Amino acid sequence: MTKKVLIIGSGIAGIASAIRLAVKGYAVEVYEANDYPGGKLSEITLGGYRFDAGPSLFTLPEQVDALFRLAGKKPEDYFEYEKLEVACHYFWEDGTRLKAFADLNLFAEEVQTKLGEPSGHIREALRKSAFIYDSLAPLFMNRSLHKLNTWTNPQAMKSYLKMGKLGIFSTMNEANKKQFNHPKLVQLFNRYATYNGSNPFETPATLNIIPHLEFNIGAFFPKKGMHDITMSLYKLSKDLGVKYHFGQKVEKVLVENGEAKGVRVKGEDRFADLVVNNMDMVNAYKTILKDQKQPKLLLSQPKSSSALIFYWGIKRDFPELDLHNIFFSANYPVEFDHIFNRGTIYEDPTIYVNITSTHKADDAPPGGMNWFTMINVPNNQGQDWDHLIAEAKRNIIHKLNRILKTDIESLIEVEEILDPRTIESKTSSAQGALYGNSSNNKFAAFLRHANYSSSIKNLYFCGGSVHPGGGIPLCLLSAKIMSEMIGD
Numbered sequence: 019m020t021k022k023v024l025i026i027g028s029g030i031a032g033i034a035s036a037i038r039l040a041v042k043g044y045a046v047e048v049y050e051a052n053d054y055p056g057g058k059l060s061e062i063t064l065g066g067y068r069f070d071a072g073p074s075l076f077t078l079p080e081q082v083d084a085l086f087r088l089a090g091k092k093p094e095d096y097f098e099y100e101k102l103e104v105a106c107h108y109f110w111e112d113g114t115r116l117k118a119f120a121d122l123n124l125f126a127e128e129v130q131t132k133l134g135e136p137s138g139h140i141r142e143a144l145r146k147s148a149f150i151y152d153s154l155a156p157l158f159m160n161r162s163l164h165k166l167n168t169w170t171n172p173q174a175m176k177s178y179l180k181m182g183k184l185g186i187f188s189t190m191n192e193a194n195k196k197q198f199n200h201p202k203l204v205q206l207f208n209r210y211a212t213y214n215g216s217n218p219f220e221t222p223a224t225l226n227i228i229p230h231l232e233f234n235i236g237a238f239f240p241k242k243g244m245h246d247i248t249m250s251l252y253k254l255s256k257d258l259g260v261k262y263h264f265g266q267k268v269e270k271v272l273v274e275n276g277e278a279k280g281v282r283v284k285g286e287d288r289f290a291d292l293v294v295n296n297m298d299m300v301n302a303y304k305t306i307l308k309d310q311k312q313p314k315l316l317l318s319q320p321k322s323s324s325a326l327i328f329y330w331g332i333k334r335d336f337p338e339l340d341l342h343n344i345f346f347s348a349n350y351p352v353e354f355d356h357i358f359n360r361g362t363i364y365e366d367p368t369i370y371v372n373i374t375s376t377h378k379a380d381d382a383p384p385g386g387m388n389w390f391t392m393i394n395v396p397n398n399q400g401q402d403w404d405h406l407i408a409e410a411k412r413n414i415i416h417k418l419n420r421i422l423k424t425d426i427e428s429l430i431e432v433e434e435i436l437d438p439r440t441i442e443s444k445t446s447s448a449q450g451a452l453y454g455n456s457s458n459n460k461f462a463a464f465l466r467h468a469n470y471s472s473s474i475k476n477l478y479f480c481g482g483s484v485h486p487g488g489g490i491p492l493c494l495l496s497a498k499i500m501s502e503m504i505g506d
């Protein structure tokens with residue numbers, strides 16, 4: 019008889035898990051609190067403007083392709099993307115502008131011309147980044163850290179021998195200061211800590227693994243926008259027979275004699291052979307697993323940073339702007355001190371402006387642009403957000419006006435705001451953190467929840483708050499690691 023799986027949440031990891039388990043022959047049903055799939059990876063429309071609501075940077079696209087192939091389909095029949103020629107445009111208040119070309123020779127030349135940094139420094143940094151990736155990805159990204167054979171297999175043995183070179187014993191900032199002469203380049207490479215919501219002045223230099231993804235492998239853009247990652251995988255899962263129940267918030271995981279038996283939704287019990295949870299772990303243990311044994315140490319780990327986003331429909335074109343644009347703070351250490359230690363927003367924040375209409379013209383009316391304007395902010399600890407948001411908006415507008423020599427406020431046609439409170443209420447992320455736990459210490463990787471429950475049989479976990487962590491690629495890998503634990 020076909021075995022049945024119930025999945026709680028249709029975040030990207032929930033959808034990927036549904037695909038993987040449907041391919042294994044399970045009858046899969048997904049319960050989703052929202053009336054749309056995708057969780058953080060969704061979209062909003064405002065007037066004539068479309069915005070990707072959350073993630074904007076797409077790396078490791080082969081992990082999406084792998085799901086279509088696994089199901090015996092051609093990825094290009096569902097999902098198309100292009101490689102970016104320029105990963106990011108960087109701006110500083112003193113007028114310095116830098117383009118991070120995908121072509122390493124061009125980027126090294128740009129850095130040498132604009133900052134006087136020897137091009138060899140860039141090549142060396144990216145060689146080290148590739149080394150960390152090649153050493154650690156097989157161990158940390160592709161396997162459960164909670165199974166003995168992960169630690170005893172030959173690849174793990176090789177990684178132990180390289181331990182001294184993997185950046186475990188210094189911070190990202192310390193390593194980047196050693197690597198580069200120019201403070202602007204140190205700042206540029208320190209920014210990669212924010213890719214998983216961490217602090218470059220605390221996180222181990224091991225996270226210098228991240229530039230490898232953007233530079234050596236590449237940054238990509240889905241031709242129909244980031245939301246198409248969700249929609250194309252959602253379609254695939256439906257083609258495989260997965261059933262979705264939207265607007266159906268799971269109230270409880272049913273557990274009998276140490277075994278998961280199903281879920282309770284709207285007071286009704288739905289039974290299954292397996293339950294997979296894609297809901298944030300901290301909130302899951304507070305709600306749907308509140309009667310179960312709590313893994314207190316794992317649940318008390320500090321969360322990643324959150325974000326404040328202004329979705330702005332801008333009624334003018336800015337030819338100097340591209341898909342990804344960063345306007346750096348003049349004082350990075352103080353900015354991060356505000357985010358991670360003081361729990362507030364610095365007056366001169368680094369601003370990220372993502373404009374998909376540069377690559378997908380119908381995301382804005384002719385002559386306009388859709389600005390997803392984001393700053394990193396502390397996670398929600400009950401701050402006076404209305405006050406902080408009003409102040410941050412003023413500071414962001416003044417900074418953009420200074421650098422772009424314009425009057426942004428008069429160009430904003432439509433606006434919507436997402437802040438740590440609404441990130442939490444829309445997706446159930448504890449404290450509105452973007453990436454689950456932060457990676458601000460060398461033990462963080464070991465203090466994420468496993469992809470299975472050690473106390474409840476037939477209960478499994480996927481998503482950004484469990485191993486191997488947050489961000490689309492890691493969420494997709496969590497689904498892979500989890501489904502490989504489940505028999506056919």
Ligand code: FAD
Nearest residue numbers: 027029030031051057058072073074075268481482489490
């Ligand atoms: P989530 O997206 O967290 O979704 C969980 C789902 O579970 C939600 O749909 C929720 O409604 C549902 N749910 C929760 N509780 C219940 C319940 N009781 N019953 C039923 N359903 C429930 N990543 C990148 O790779 N690149 C980026 O550029 C990037 N930028 C980001 C920017 C922002 C503003 C945000 C918010 C995130 C960003 N991320 C980025 C991180 C990335 O979005 C997440 O790591 C990833 O999307 C999380 O997916 P998930 O599977 O963990 O589920």
